Amino acid sequence: MAERPSKGLADVVAASTALSDIDGRAGRLFYRGYDINQLAGSATFEETAYLLQRGSPPGRGELAGYRGEIAAGRALGKLVTASLPEIARSQEPMEAMRSLVSLASADDPDKDSNEPGPNRRKAARLTAQQPVLVAAYDAARQGRESSPADPESGVAANFLLQITGTPPSERETQILDACLVLHADHTMNASTFAARVCAATLSDMHSAVVAALGTLKGPLHGGANEQVMRGLEAVRNSGESDPVGAAGAQVEARLRQGEKIMGFGHRVYKTEDPRAAHLRQMSAELGGVSGDDTYFRMSRKMEEVVFAEKGLYPNVDFYAATVYHYLGIPTDLFTAVFSVSRMAGWTAHVMEQHADNRLIRPDSEYIGEHGLTWTPLDQR
Ligand code: ACO
Numbered sequence: 001m002a003e004r005p006s007k008g009l010a011d012v013v014a015a016s017t018a019l020s021d022i023d024g025r026a027g028r029l030f031y032r033g034y035d036i037n038q039l040a041g042s043a044t045f046e047e048t049a050y051l052l053q054r055g056s057p058p059g060r061g062e063l064a065g066y067r068g069e070i071a072a073g074r075a076l077g078k079l080v081t082a083s084l085p086e087i088a089r090s091q092e093p094m095e096a097m098r099s100l101v102s103l104a105s106a107d108d109p110d111k112d113s114n115e116p117g118p119n120r121r122k123a124a125r126l127t128a129q130q131p132v133l134v135a136a137y138d139a140a141r142q143g144r145e146s147s148p149a150d151p152e153s154g155v156a157a158n159f160l161l162q163i164t165g166t167p168p169s170e171r172e173t174q175i176l177d178a179c180l181v182l183h184a185d186h187t188m189n190a191s192t193f194a195a196r197v198c199a200a201t202l203s204d205m206h207s208a209v210v211a212a213l214g215t216l217k218g219p220l221h222g223g224a225n226e227q228v229m230r231g232l233e234a235v236r237n238s239g240e241s242d243p244v245g246a247a248g249a250q251v252e253a254r255l256r257q258g259e260k261i262m263g264f265g266h267r268v269y270k271t272e273d274p275r276a277a278h279l280r281q282m283s284a285e286l287g288g289v290s291g292d293d294t295y296f297r298m299s300r301k302m303e304e305v306v307f308a309e310k311g312l313y314p315n316v317d318f319y320a321a322t323v324y325h326y327l328g329i330p331t332d333l334f335t336a337v338f339s340v341s342r343m344a345g346w347t348a349h350v351m352e353q354h355a356d357n358r359l360i361r362p363d364s365e366y367i368g369e370h371g372l373t374w375t376p377l378d379q380r
Pocket residue numbers: 008189219220221222224259260261262263264265266267268310312315316317
């Protein structure tokens with residue numbers, strides 16, 4: 001008899017990868033052997049994406065070439081541009097991202113090939129386009145065009161420019177850049193697994209990324225960052241004179257009713273998620289600079305209560321919420337911002353899967369009935 005499946009495939013090793021590695025007990029994360037504690041703040045998102053997608057850290061010339069590919073890749077295709085107003089009117093942000101990336105394949109000159117060269121070019125173009133798609137969607141739903149991209153700026157500065165309409169400060173750019181580095185890859189998370197399952201059928205990179213986007217959207221995965229901010233906003237807007245105390249009391253009550261608190265817990269980390277430690281510091285800094293750190297203080301209180309009640313740590317989505325808020329990013333775009341970064345990892349995983357492929361087709365445990373006799377409809 002086959003072994004009982006692990007519910008949610010917990011502890012199942014589903015693929016081999018040289019892209020990222022987690023030490024869940026020590027709370028460490030590595031991209032191609034580099035500790036993210038080294039990368040965050042000293043490697044740019046472009047260097048990180050290059051490392052993941054092309055296998056080694058770029059030299060100066062390679063980085064300049066990659067940045068050139070990113071700048072050129074920002075141009076949106078005809079089908080995307082024509083469909084944007086209607087999509088922005090009728091779809092929520094992550095639905096729109098799923099649609100727009102799918103449409104973008106029509107104008108990608110490499111769409112019909114899974115060979116390494118075309119895949120590398122598509123990976124750079126998808127990484128270049130994702131922030132532009134988010135900003136263009138946001139502008140289109142407000143009936144305007146997003147600010148033109150600045151070819152001299154990197155992904156983080158350009159995204160903040162296009163989304164807020166104002167050139168960001170150097171520190172804001174550094175902080176978003178570090179956020180993008182921290183979210184770029186994370187072993188066999190649900191969206192990456194979805195991308196690899198799709199790629200393993202020898203489907204194309206755009207299709208795999210669409211599968212990943214649909215998977216990231218869920219509140220148990222990337223959708224949690226938006227839910228964290230919605231929770232904070234709801235407590236603050238309820239008119240409580242002490243929003244920090246109210247946030248703590250509300251979390252305590254919800255935990256006692258058996259509810260899950262978004263932004264806490266993790267399948268793999270048994271201690272603090274190392275990304276959350278960086279994001280907490282960024283949130284504290286930006287809250288202080290903004291002159292109103294209430295959301296940060298509310299978050300700290302929630303963290304204390306969840307740890308005291310359940311022994312759970314915040315995950316990457318918890319402090320990312322307030323960081324994005326302080327950077328002026330609209331709340332409903334938070335998960336789409338996650339996709340801007342994770343595009344680097346998804347596309348690298350698709351290439352890794354294509355390079356050494358076997359169809360991913362696990363088995364299932366049948367729990368239905370056996371040996372029933374079918375009665376034709378007119379005799380039932
Ligand atoms: N709040 C309260 N209790 C929790 C939480 C939480 N956030 N997370 C886990 N628990 C509890 C569960 O209720 C369960 O308790 P029980 O054993 O008494 O029933 C136990 O911890 C195990 O939880 P599972 O959901 O089985 O753990 P799993 O490994 O399947 O899920 C997950 C991990 C999905 C991240 C979970 O912790 C969760 O739902 N967190 C909230 C959503 C979230 O923040 N998602 C983002 C994750 S990071 C990312 O995807 C980018």
